Amino acid sequence: MKSEWIILLRLLALQWLIVLCVSKDFDFYYFVQQWPGSYCNTKHSCCYPKSGKPAEDFGIHGLWPNYKDGSYPSNCDRTSSFEESEISDMTTKLHTDWPSLACPSSDGLRFLEHEWLKHGTCSESILNQHNYFQAALDLKRKSNLLRVLKNAGITPSDSKSYSLGNIKEAVTEGLGYAPYIECNVDASGNHQLYQVYSCVDTSASNFIECPVLPHGRRCGSEIKFPSFSGMHEEL
Template structure:
């Protein structure tokens, strides 16, 4: 999250920032290479379980908002309208967000990087290719 805040022109409001990687989105893709957007009118629904809401605040926070309960809902609603509504087969919004959490939980990117001598605060930047290759080896797949 800190790097997101450093490179974005808008100042991050969340304090403290999460210390682990967070989700920014789960975007469907297709063969045209143009990501579909805003596909259905299915409305975003608030989460029925407070545990899901807590996991979302930890894993998919709106870094541009203070860490106050409920403030990330606008961000999640925008992500649902723009991307989640395009998932196939169509789902309710909660299922879309649970899938994103499941995918994040499958892979601990921070531990992979730390185990390969990527340490936050190092004065030298890391090459994108080195990060890419490290993650590829660890997961046995090529990230896209």
């Protein structure tokens, strides 16, 4: 009887190990960048980080492991913890490139912790915590979306609208691969450029063609690209 219990426990342990390994397997990343002017230009508005108002530039939303069938793993290692000391050498850069605009105003560490625990732990076998955040910073620098759009004559404006096709074409030319553009709606009901999804290989180093498109909010044919420089936060 005792030996049967030992065999059963070993089988359960092996089954758990298999589930754990499968949950950490994935096919590619979505690298998601967010336009702060569109985040703030809604009925809900926004709050600036305690470090101050971010620059008028795209900010990182996340680096998310995904499967080719459109699903994704999450919270893959519930024993993992977010260690601020692991990213102490890049804290200033993260405040600049990966800010939180959610209310109430914060130092952004809770947002980074959420991203690591929900998404980063699912690539922990490839990227440790430090390398995960460094990879995202490197991808932002490599993509340089704002410059890509400006080179195509697409600049933030409170009066102009831009063709969704022209925006996609500009990003495709700049990165070499087609993006997915997600829009939100401003207080006046206009669609506006909200997030840009790019696909990245499992090393988190190279942009690739998206195996599957995300389920983000779609855009109209003409969209706004609102200015952020003169915008004020919700107090």
